[in-house]
Amino acid sequence: NAGVTQTPKFRVLKTGQSMTLLCAQDMNHEYMYWYRQDPGMGLRLIHYSVGEGTTAKGEVPDGYNVSRLKKQNFLLGLESAAPSQTSVYFCASSYVGNQPQHFGDGTRLSIL
Amino acid sequence: DAKTTQPPSMDCAEGRAANLPCNHSTISGNEYVYWYRQIHSQGPQYIIHGLKNNETNEMASLIITEDRKSSTLILPHATLRDTAVYYCIVRAYNQGGKLIFGQGTELSVKP
Numbered sequence: 001n002a003g004v005t006q007t008p009k010f011r012v013l014k015t016g017q018s019m020t021l022l023c024a025q026d027m028n029h030e031y032m033y034w035y036r037q038d039p040g041m042g043l044r045l046i047h048y049s050v051g052e053g054t055t056a057k058g059e060v061p062d063g064y065n066v067s068r069l070k071k072q073n074f075l076l077g078l079e080s081a082a083p084s085q086t087s088v089y090f091c092a093s094s095y096v097g098n099q100p101q102h103f104g105d106g107t108r109l110s111i112l
Numbered sequence: 113d114a115k116t117t118q119p120p121s122m123d124c125a126e127g128r129a130a131n132l133p134c135n136h137s138t139i140s141g142n143e144y145v146y147w148y149r150q151i152h153s154q155g156p157q158y159i160i161h162g163l164k165n166n167e168t169n170e171m172a173s174l175i176i177t178e179d180r181k182s183s184t185l186i187l188p189h190a191t192l193r194d195t196a197v198y199y200c201i202v203r204a205y206n207q208g209g210k211l212i213f214g215q216g217t218e219l220s221v222k223p
Contacts, residue, residue, distance in 0.1 A: 092156075
């Protein structure tokens with residue numbers, strides 16, 4: 001049972017480049033989330049989804065877009081990467097909103 | 113969401129109980145207390161949650177005061193592998209799943 005899988009694990013981008021981070025879960029969870037974590041800080045919610053075809057903004061949504069075309073996948077896009085988006089990105093999922101969230105191992109993204 | 117206050121760091125001897133406090137004096141009646149931990153740079157791991165009764169599972173116990181303004185996470189026999197940052201989070205049960213992480217408590221378990 002893979003749980004929550006994030007792809008890629010590491011990536012280096014140049015300012016202005018675009019990329020998509022993929023999150024896949026095999027637990028048939030309805031809710032999925034994207035967080036970012038900067039050094040010495042707790043996680044901050046970027047966007048989340050309460051079901052296939054739905055998305056909503058979290059605390060820090062600017063500069064990111066998301067899509068949930070399939071229930072098992074939640075994509076996070078950076079259209080024009082900026083150095084301020086250098087961070088570790090975590091994806092999570094839960095069966096419903098009040099259930100514990102299961103996290104992936106993170107994607108470490110550096111933007112030069 | 114109610115704000116939580118945790119000590120930034122704590123030490124615990126291996127094999128002893130680790131008691132991690134959390135203050136949430138502005139908690140509302142429909143808000144639960146959740147605990148997660150993050151080991152090194154891994155993704156956070158769910159530990160336990162509760163509303164007003166004390167809760168216990170295979171990982172830990174959660175003690176919530178009668179007025180619900182504070183709680184304590186207890187790891188009964190801490191091991192070196194319990195060294196991590198522990199986050200106390202208060203959230204309404206029907207709030208769409210959003211977790212607001214604070215700074216947490218960095219627990220160091222020492223031999």
